[in-house]
Structure formats: structure tokens, C-alpha cells
Amino acid sequence: xxxxxxxxxxxxxxxxxxxxxxxxxxxxxxxxxxxxxxxxxxxxxxxxxxxxxxxxxxxxxxxxxxxxxxxxxxxxxxxxxxxxxxxxxxxxxxxxxxxxxxxxxxxxxxxxxxxxxxxxxxxxxxxxxxxxxxxxxxxxxxxxxxxxxxxxxxxxxxxxxxxxxxxxxxxxxxxxxxxxxxxxxxxxxxxxxxxxxxxxxxxxxxxxxxxxxxxxxxxxxxxxxxxxxxxxxxxxxxxxxxxxxxxxxxxxxxxxxxxxxxxxxxxxxxxxxxxxxxxxxxxxxxxxxxxxxxxxxxxxxxxxxxxxxxxxxxxxxxxxxxxxxxxxxxxxxxxxxxxxxxxxxxxxxxxxxxxxxxxxxxxxxxxxxxxxxxxxxxxxxxxxxxxxxxxxxxxxxxxxxxxxxxxxxxxxxxxxxxxxxxxxxxxxxxxxxxxxxxxxxxxxxxxxxxxxxxxxxxxxxxxxxxxxxxxxxxxxxxxxxxxxxxxxxxxxxxxxxxxxxxxxxxxxxxxxxxxxxxxxxxxxxxxxxxxxxxxxxxxxxxxxxxxxxxxxxxxxxxxxxxxxxxxxxxxxxxxxxxxxxxxxxxxxxxxxxx
Numbered sequence: 375x376x377x378x379x380x381x382x383x384x385x386x387x388x389x390x391x392x393x394x395x396x397x398x399x400x401x402x403x404x405x406x407x408x409x410x411x412x413x414x415x416x417x418x419x420x421x422x423x424x425x426x427x428x429x430x431x432x433x434x435x436x437x438x439x440x441x442x443x444x445x446x447x448x449x450x451x452x453x454x455x456x457x458x459x460x461x462x463x464x465x466x467x468x469x470x471x472x473x474x475x476x477x478x479x480x481x482x483x484x485x486x487x488x489x490x491x492x493x494x495x496x497x498x499x500x501x502x503x504x505x506x507x508x509x510x511x512x513x514x515x516x517x518x519x520x521x522x523x524x525x526x527x528x529x530x531x532x533x534x535x536x537x538x539x540x541x542x543x544x545x546x547x548x549x550x551x552x553x554x555x556x557x558x559x560x561x562x563x564x565x566x567x568x569x570x571x572x573x574x575x576x577x578x579x580x581x582x583x584x585x586x587x588x589x590x591x592x593x594x595x596x597x598x599x600x601x602x603x604x605x606x607x608x609x610x611x612x613x614x615x616x617x618x619x620x621x622x623x624x625x626x627x628x629x630x631x632x633x634x635x636x637x638x639x640x641x642x643x644x645x646x647x648x649x650x651x652x653x654x655x656x657x658x659x660x661x662x663x664x665x666x667x668x669x670x671x672x673x674x675x676x677x678x679x680x681x682x683x684x685x686x687x688x689x690x691x692x693x694x695x696x697x698x699x700x701x702x703x704x705x706x707x708x709x710x711x712x713x714x715x716x717x718x719x720x721x722x723x724x725x726x727x728x729x730x731x732x733x734x735x736x737x738x739x740x741x742x743x744x745x746x747x748x749x750x751x752x753x754x755x756x757x758x759x760x761x762x763x764x765x766x767x768x769x770x771x772x773x774x775x776x777x778x779x780x781x782x783x784x785x786x787x788x789x790x791x792x793x794x795x796x797x798x799x800x801x802x803x804x805x806x807x808x809x810x811x812x813x814x815x816x817x818x819x820x821x822x823x824x825x826x827x828x829x830x831x832x833x834x835x836x837x838x839x840x841x842x843x844x845x846x847x848x849x850x851x852x853x854x855x856x857x858x859x860x861x862x863x864x865x866x867x868x869x870x871x872x873x874x875x876x877x878x879x880x881x882x883x884x885x886x887x888x889x890x891x892x893x894x895x896x897x898x899x900x901x902x903x904x905x906x907x908x909x910x911x912x913x914x915x916x917x918x919x920x921x922x923x924x925x926x927x928x929x930x931x932x933x934x935x936x937x938x939x940x941x942x943x944x945x946x947x948x949x950x951x952x953x954x955x956x957x958x959x960x961x962x963x964x965x966x967x968x
Contacts, residue, residue, distance in 0.1 A: 397557065398449035399427040400469050405457035410490060410546055414453070417550050423557060446472050451484035451557070454533060456492055461500075461507035467526040474529045482618035486557065487538035488549075497534035500527060572742070572769075573735040574611055577728065581612060584724050585707050587619060592699040594708040596718030599728035600858045600871060601805045602770025605711040608728060609682055612709065620680035620707070624650030626695070630687040640694050641666060647695060651679050663694050671701045678705040686712045687812065692721050713809050716856035727858075730767030730871075737762050739769060743776025757787045764794060766872050774801050798876045806877050809857055820850035821859055825878025826897035829870050833862055 397418060401411045411427070418425045426445045446452070452473045460466050477483045487494075496504045511523055541549055584595050597605050606627075617623045624647050626632075633639040644666030648658045651674055660666045679702055683695060696708050712718065718725050731739060738748060740762055745751045750758055761779070765771035778799070779787055813821060820840060828836045833851065840847035851868075854860045861869045879897055886892035890901035 393450040394424075394448035395426045395445065396423045396450060397425040398446050398452040398473070399425055399455075400452060400466065400473065401427075401455035402457050402460045402463055402466055403428070405459055406455055406490060410541070410550075411455055413546065414455070414550050414553065417554050418557070421554050423554070442469065443472055446476055450482070451486065452477075453486045453488060453553070453557070455488045455490050456497060456533070457490045458492060458503050459507070460492075461497075461504045461526075461530070462510070464511070467529070468522075470533060471525050471529045474532050485533065485536055486553070487533050487536050488541060488553070489538060490541045493542075494534045494538075494540075497530045500530065504530070571607065571611065572739040573731055574608070577608055578611055578615060581608065581726050582616070584726055585616075585709075587616060587705075587707065590704045592702050592704065592706045592708075594696065594699065594710070594721070594723045596715075596721075596723040596725045597709065597711045597728060598713065598715045598718060598725060598858065600730075600768070600874070601713055601809050602768050602802065603728045603730060603858075604769045605728055606684055607769070609684060609709055609711055613680075613682060616707075617680055620705075621678045622651040622653065623680045625682040625684070627684045629683050629691050629695075630685045633688065633691055640691065643691075643695060644670060647681065648673065651677060651681075667694060667697060670695070671697060674702050675700060677703045679703065680706070681708045683708070683710045686710050686717060687714060689717055689720060692717065714857055716853070719856075731769060731772070732767065733762060736765060736767050736772055740765070740772045740776045743773050744779050746780070753784065754787070757784070757791065760791055764791075764872070768802075768871065768873060770805055771799070771802050771873055774799055798873065798880055802873060803877050803880065806874060809859065810877070810881070813853070813857070816845055817850050817853050820845055820847065821854055822878050822882055822895060824854070824860060824868060824870060825875040826882060826895045828868055829875055831868050833866050833868055836868060 399411065399415060399418075401407070403411075406412075415425060415427050426449060446469070454470065454473065473485060477485050489497075492503070496502045499505075500508050508523065508527070511519075511526075515523060539549060539553060581595070581597065585593060597609060599605055613623070613625060626643050626646060629643065632643055640663050641660055644663060645658055645660055648660075648666075648669055652658070658669070660669065681696065681702075683691070686692060692710070696702075696710075702708070710718070710723070715725065715727075730736075737750075737758065740758060741747060741749055741751075744758065744761075745754075761775050762772070765775060775794075779790060782790070810818065810821065823840060823845075824831075824836070828839075837847040837851065840850070851860070855862060859870065859874060863869050882893055882895045882897065885894060890896060890898075891905040893901075896905065
């Protein structure tokens, strides 16, 4: 039994959730305070399970104390020790009614009965000593008391039908060890999701609508998008929202990293999946991935499960971990995050693309990190808008740059922004470059060409130029679309996130930092002028968009401009010069030496 006197363990177990307590311990002090309940409470505390119980016997009234009601509401589970005289206590019965009401209101609340030398049927039918208790309660009962007794009986019947533990013919230490082993597993798990989530509700609702959890089919949904766009944050929030609706749940994180960096990575992931879902005390150990496939297919095909695979980048990962729909029981839902849309297409999944934040959402997110508040700080409006435009709706960039600028003076902000215009933030680049490193040579070349030259270009015109340079443009562009590097807009033009383009230009610059003429591409007009003037270029592609050079340049002058430029380039001793594409507003040429 509990009272307003509260004991708190020093555990940080619940610091990650909304609850004040992991366990509310309900018991009759006269029966078990100095024996079973004391030993159970001590074991819970030793195992960092934050538990509420009373500290001393206080006078008990008819009404339950407000502090006690609050403690029950703030506990994510309850353990009820049903002993011989539990039902003799009006306080205990009121406590039980509140516990069962909380369980009814929130399904994720776990209630665990322990039948301490009483039979569950005695509770269910109010017979034996429990019948005697109610005979006593019903003596001279008025209508108000009769209504209370009715609620007590209902709560007892409900609790007696729950899965619990019978202490009869068992060693108490063994029983307590079993409870301690299983109680944490029964808690609804929650994942740490930053409080600074902006625009999440709308995106979550769209994803949940694809899952259609009410249907009894098996459904696989792929969440894809650019690195840093917030895929992991979204599925963590989704996990917290829907995991309590499934029989068993497994979250496999960093699948790409675990599969490639660790020996036997896929095998370990298979073992984790099986152990998560089956929840056996004895850990499952597999000999090879083929055995893992068979075990997953055979043992999970009858279970309604929720499985998350975060950061998938190879089809074999899907084939070995989630295989086909019939590997899982009716009503199961499988959610995958990836940067590769083509993986989802090949595995026949429904797909959800994570959208970048709009300007209002992006500004709010930036403010949360730069100012630790939801609005702009006075005097920082224009500079904040510059940062938000630079980040272009990418949550990673907004968080990194907001944290970088937090607490700095206006002069420091201006300095950092000037630096960003020349050199991208390496923390952001590191995340974006993971996808670039996964491309083959030709795909990398096409990406760099688009980053340096063809943002906003017509996809057909760009394809002709790239084909003229020896690239299989259509295939390469399709891969870049699938990997979320570029988007083909409705007007058939190529769109690339500005931070990706800046990363691509940075990769080219790093080919030879001190000598532009040794780089594969010249995209900066000052570098073009420098290498032509000093005759230091070795082999480059040149792309010039005349509209950008001069908005006043008359179209009729274009042919003369090309002729003069051609003659000037041809005068460079030892060079060959070939136009690969030209039209009214742009030209593309290949210049090589030797």
C-alpha cells in the first residue's frame, strides 16, 4: 500500500521519459511490509527501477490522498501485491480502482499482479478471505458505499485476469529475481528525441497515414531523403507514437555502418532482431546469415511486430533482415530509412520522401539553437535570414550553424557568414559526403559537373552535354535522382540543394588547392581568368553562362564572342580546343594540353 510519503531512488532510469516513477508499488502493509514487499522494493531500487512506495504506516481514511493519486498517474507501471488482507483495506481498494482506471485511459500502462498466497479466483469471484472482506464492507452500506464496493469488485476482477506471478510453492528470492528480470521489458520503451523538433506533427501524420495501422496486412514503408534531412528523428518520434500498439518491437540502428564496419555485421543484426521480438531470457545465437533468414521467417511469421531499420544502403541488408512480407504476422509494419530511393523501389515498398523545412519552420528551428528561444533576437534578424537561406531547409545545417553561432557577437556572426561563403562547414559536409562516397566514378563525375555548372539547367540539354563528354548521362542522372542528390522539377530543370553544390565545388577545389589549372573543372570566373592568363591549365571542361556574365550582352554579339574566345584559346601553345555544346546563351568546351 502507498501513502503520501514518497521515496525516490537515485536512478536516472526515468529521466528519459515523461514519468516520475517506473513502478507504483501497491500492497497491504500489515501482510508484507517487513517481508516480501520490502525485499521486492530493495531489489527494484538496486536495479535502477524508480519505485514509489510508502515509508511508514499513517492513519488511513476513506478517501485516497491527492498525493497518492498523482503518484499513480505519474507512474508508467504498477505492481500490486495481492495478499490475504489486501481487500480488507478500503485504502488499498481505492488505490486499485485508480490504477485500473489509469490503465484503461492509457493502454501503455503496465499493471503486474502478484498473487501472494492467494488464488486469482478468490479475487475474481470474491470468495474465501476476499469474500469475507466484502461481507464486512457491505454491512450497513448506504447507496454511496454500495457504488464504491461495486467499483472495487470490478477492479479486482480486471486485475485478476492480468498476466502476473503466483508466489505459491516458490522461493521468494527466485520470484523476485524473475520479476526484476521481466519488469523493465514490460515498460513501453521511448527513444530520446530532441525537444527542438519543428514541423514534426505534419510529417508524422503523413507517414502514419501510409502505414494504415488499422489494417491487418503486412506493410513495408521506406522513408528516404538527403543526409541530414531528419529521417532518423522522424522514425524515433514515430517509434514513441506507435510502438505500444504492437506485440513486439525492434529498432535496428546504423544498419549501413553495422553491416560494413563489423565482422559478421548482418549476422549480429539478425540476432538482435530475433532477440528483440522474441524477448527470450536466453540470447539467440546464429551460425550464419542463412540460418538467420530461416529463423526470422519461421519464428516471426505468426507475430504482429513493428520493425525499424535505420540507414539502410544495400539491398542485401533488406533481403537478410526483412525479406518478404510473409516473414511477419498479419498487421506487422516494417519501416526503413535510406538515402537510396532505388532500394525501396526494388523491394516494392510504399515510400515517403522527407521534405526539407519551409522558411518559417527553418527559421524557428535555427532560433532554437542560435538563441535558445522560438523567436529572433533583436538585431540579428537579417543575419539569421542569411543563415536560413544558406541552409535551405536542411535541419542538420540549421542545428549545426545555430549551435556554432550561439552566444557570439554580431561581428563574429558576420565573420562566420563570410567564411561559409568560401568554405563549407565540415560537420555538415561530413554527413553529406557519405552519399557521395557511395557513387561510382561516372556518377561522381556527373554529380560534380552538375554541382559546378548545371544547377537549374534543362535536363535534356545537360544530358546532351554530358553525353558529348563521354558520360552515360541518362543512367547517371537517374541514379542521382534516386540517391536524393538532385530533383527534376516540373519545368524539366535540374535542382540541387545549395549545400550539396557547395560540397561538390569544394571537392573540385581540393583536387589541387593552390593551382586551379590542375583541377578537373573551373567553375569560378576568377580561376578561369587566372589559368588562361598564366597558361597553366592542363585539362579542363569550361562552361560559361553568358547571362550570368552580363545581363546586357546582346544576343547578336554572341557569335563574335565565341569566335574571339576560340581564337584566344587556340593561341595557347600545345593545346587542343573542342566545342562540345553551344547555344544562344551558353557554351561548353573541352580544353586539353598535349
